[in-house]
Every structure is written in C-alpha cells, then in structure tokens.
Amino acid sequence: MVVNDLDEAPALETVELIKDLGGSAVACVGSVTDGDFADRFVQAGVDSFGGVDIVVNNAGYTWDSVIQKMSDEQWDAILDIHLKAPFRILRAAQPWFKKLPVDHHRKVVNVSSIAGLNGNAGQVNYSAAKAGIVGMTKTLAKEFGRYNVNVNAVAFGLISTRLTEAPAGDGSIDIDGRSIKVGVNPDLLAAFERGIPLGRAGRPDEAAGAVYSLCIPETDYVSGQTLVCDGGGM
Numbered sequence: 001m002v003v004n005d006l007d008e009a010p011a012l013e014t015v016e017l018i019k020d021l022g023g024s025a026v027a028c029v030g031s032v033t034d035g036d037f038a039d040r041f042v043q044a045g046v047d048s049f050g051g052v053d054i055v056v057n058n059a060g061y062t063w064d065s066v067i068q069k070m071s072d073e074q075w076d077a078i079l080d081i082h083l084k085a086p087f088r089i090l091r092a093a094q095p096w097f098k099k100l101p102v103d104h105h106r107k108v109v110n111v112s113s114i115a116g117l118n119g120n121a122g123q124v125n126y127s128a129a130k131a132g133i134v135g136m137t138k139t140l141a142k143e144f145g146r147y148n149v150n151v152n153a154v155a156f157g158l159i160s161t162r163l164t165e166a167p168a169g170d171g172s173i174d175i176d177g178r179s180i181k182v183g184v185n186p187d188l189l190a191a192f193e194r195g196i197p198l199g200r201a202g203r204p205d206e207a208a209g210a211v212y213s214l215c216i217p218e219t220d221y222v223s224g225q226t227l228v229c230d231g232g233g234m
C-alpha cells in the first residue's frame, strides 16, 4: 500500500501499523494538490508493488463560508483538493491500468459527502466539489470499464473525525502555509446527531468499512455508483 499524508510522521505511523499487521506499505508524503504529486504517487505504487490495484481518493478538509463571504482563494483551494487532485491522480493511473492488465478487477473509490448530494449551507465550495466527484466517478466508470477497473464513490454523512470532532475554531490544520480552522459547533453537532436515524455519528472504522466494501471481489459488478454512508439519511 502507498500511504499519503501531508506530513511524514502520520504517514509513517500508518505504514508501521500496516507492516505490524503483516502487510507491505511505503509512504508518499506531500500535498495531493502539488503539481507533481499524482505522478509521484502512482510511480510509488508501480516501483514498490508493480502496478496500481486500488486508489482511494480521501484527502480533504473544509473551508466554509456563506457565498457572500467566500473568497476566490477559498473556492479554488477546496476545488483543488477535492476535485482536481483526484482527477490528476486518476489521469496518472490510467496508462498503468491500460498497460498492465491483470486477472482481477481493480478499484477506485472516491470520497464524496452528503453535502455534495443534498447541498449544505456554508459549503458552496465543498458541496460543488463533492458533487463534481460524483460526476467524475460516473464518467470514469465508463472510461475505465474496458480495463476492468470499477470506479465508485462513497458519500459520507456525519463521521466523527478531526474534521468534525473539534469544537468549531478549536482545531486547525496547516495547509500550504495557511492555518485552516476545522471542527463543528457542539450544539450544531448534537442537533445533527438527533436527526440521524441510527442516532449517532459514524465511526472512522465504519466509514472505512463502506470504502472497503467497494474494494472487494464481491462488488466486482458494481461501478459508477455512490454508496451513501450516513446512518440512514439526514
């Protein structure tokens, strides 16, 4: 497995966890929005594992505002990470999908959001990007079908991660030298949770389970779909 993160330490931590479980992994550190990232990332898979079998486009963060307060910089940054970066990675993977035929299905899973399916006030940039990834998923399912590559998306509802857990304004991530606030107001979070049929936010392992379900042979005839993982509808 090729593990990416912005920083080396968390990427290496995941590499070690995978190795401890008996798997093989290498790190490919850096921002997915860097111009050379896609080629580096795909090449790391080819160099270390002889090809590309599964791609999960998951990296992301939010930078919210109502439209009248949203800058071009905010719009571009969120479209870059959630839409342009997966586009570049899958464009870089295509020649290998074509050149290295295998006797099994290969898988792409793009991470979307219910904000992309239903819209979400304050997230015009994010919801546009997450809707865009659904369109990209459907199109690449059609382009990559001939290589036996399944392309699907998972649209998450509320999942308890750093993105949503910290009280609004308490957590931040450093992206390209900018400190971006993450987290959601706890009252808003509690109100959201009350509206979820399963009565709670999802756990990261449950979110990962939805992605995993689209990477196994049992779903070899599922492509171009968006699996909603949101506890029953919000």
Ligand SMILES: NC(=O)c1ccc[n+]([C@@H]2O[C@H](COP(=O)([O-])OP(=O)(O)OC[C@H]3O[C@@H](n4cnc5c(N)ncnc54)[C@H](O)[C@@H]3O)[C@@H](O)[C@H]2O)c1
Residues within 6 Å of the ligand: 004, 005, 006, 007, 030, 031, 032, 033, 057, 058, 059, 060, 061, 081, 111, 112, 113, 114, 155, 156, 157, 158, 159, 160, 161, 162, 163, 164, 175
């Ligand atoms: N948590 C939710 O409720 C929720 C809901 C819907 C969709 N999502 C989506 O799920 C995905 C994962 O988010 P999460 O909730 O696990 O958040 P998270 O902050 O825990 O994880 C996101 C990861 O992306 C990495 N990242 C951010 N910018 C990057 C960059 N430029 N290059 C490389 N890595 C970068 C971060 O370092 C972090 O490891 C995102 O695409 C997010 O939009 C999350």
